[in-house]
Amino acid sequence: MEAFEWQQARSPAEAAALITHTTAEAMLTLQARPTVQQAILVKAGGVDLLDLMKEGLVIPRRLVDISQLAELEGISAGDDGGLRIGALTTLAQIAEHPGLRQSHAALAQAAATAASPQIRNRATLGGNLLQRPRCWYFRSAAHHCLRKGGGHCFAYAGDNRYHAVFANHGCAIVHPSTPATALLAFHARVELLHPQGHRHLLPLEDFFVLPEADLHRENNLAAGEILTAVLLPSLAPPTHSVYLHIAEKAAFDWPLADVAVVLDLDGEDYCRHASIVLGAAAPIPWRAMQAEAVLTGVKISEETARAAGQAAVAGATPLDHNTYKLPLFTTLVRRAVLLAAGLDQNSALP
Numbered sequence: 563m564e565a566f567e568w569q570q571a572r573s574p575a576e577a578a579a580l581i582t583h584t585t586a587e588a589m590l591t592l593q594a595r596p597t598v599q600q601a602i603l604v605k606a607g608g609v610d611l612l613d614l615m616k617e618g619l620v621i622p623r624r625l626v627d628i629s630q631l632a633e634l635e636g637i638s639a640g641d642d643g644g645l646r647i648g649a650l651t652t653l654a655q656i657a658e659h660p661g662l663r664q665s666h667a668a669l670a671q672a673a674a675t676a677a678s679p680q681i682r683n684r685a686t687l688g689g690n691l692l693q694r695p696r697c698w699y700f701r702s703a704a705h706h707c708l709r710k711g712g713g714h715c716f717a718y719a720g721d722n723r724y725h726a727v728f729a730n731h732g733c734a735i736v737h738p739s740t741p742a743t744a745l746l747a748f749h750a751r752v753e754l755l756h757p758q759g760h761r762h763l764l765p766l767e768d769f770f771v772l773p774e775a776d777l778h779r780e781n782n783l784a785a786g787e788i789l790t791a792v793l794l795p796s797l798a799p800p801t802h803s804v805y806l807h808i809a810e811k812a813a814f815d816w817p818l819a820d821v822a823v824v825l826d827l828d829g830e831d832y833c834r835h836a837s838i839v840l841g842a843a844a845p846i847p848w849r850a851m852q853a854e855a856v857l858t859g860v861k862i863s864e865e866t867a868r869a870a871g872q873a874a875v876a877g878a879t880p881l882d883h884n885t886y887k888l889p890l891f892t893t894l895v896r897r898a899v900l901l902a903a904g905l906d907q908n909s910a911l912p
Contacts, residue, residue: 587779602625607686727844727885744805744822754790840891853873
């Protein structure tokens, strides 16, 4: 890892004014001009950024540390009756928060399964949402892939067992954030601080970027902007949510497939509104709109849950080595719907 300068930010506004590049921009600059690197980047927990620096994929001139800014920490009531989660709130704090575990259970469940206990105690929500893809070709300095400004995606003809099954034309990464799957299901918004000092809110669905819109980045964060908070809307009772995932290891692993389901039910288990999001499925957290439509206006049962699971994978375009993901998503959606409705999932097992 190359030497770099270190600066402790005294406020979010000061940090925003100092930052010159996003991590994605800094990586592209390095690929184009490897001997000239003047980027000033923001650092919070540093879990992903330091990995990229160790791998030689980004070589900043200076890091601006925001990890000591108390105003970016914690979970509090929002202005609209929802919840505000500071960007520096750790995944462990989210997983253990009693209010979140009751009102937004799927988010607490997702945070509790991310990475390992050691990482969850250090990794921040903002950093987790902004981490770069975990595709091994992207992370390899020897592979100049499309996302790093190269000529093609190595995953298509290579080892693509962990890659996308939706929206995988051009670049086949999957979005690496586990909490993002649940946050999108809750229609969360991100709060962004501009270098000029003003803030604005953006729906998470509009924050993430598909490869067809931009091959080189995963979100709409601009140079100098800082993600300061995530806002969760208030939920009309009775709303129930569940997050489920399947991974090769019980800890320190990314999911092969994960699902967040949020159901707004009446007193007779009829679904007034369903929100279903798939993770590890596409370059962004993937909204399963056809599955949502299957459930809306009907009574939740094993039959309707199974139909939603089948609808969730409609239109998928798996690659040579990841077709196995489709039955995983089908099963996870079915089980999550039944659990969210309070029905016995064991009766619905194959």
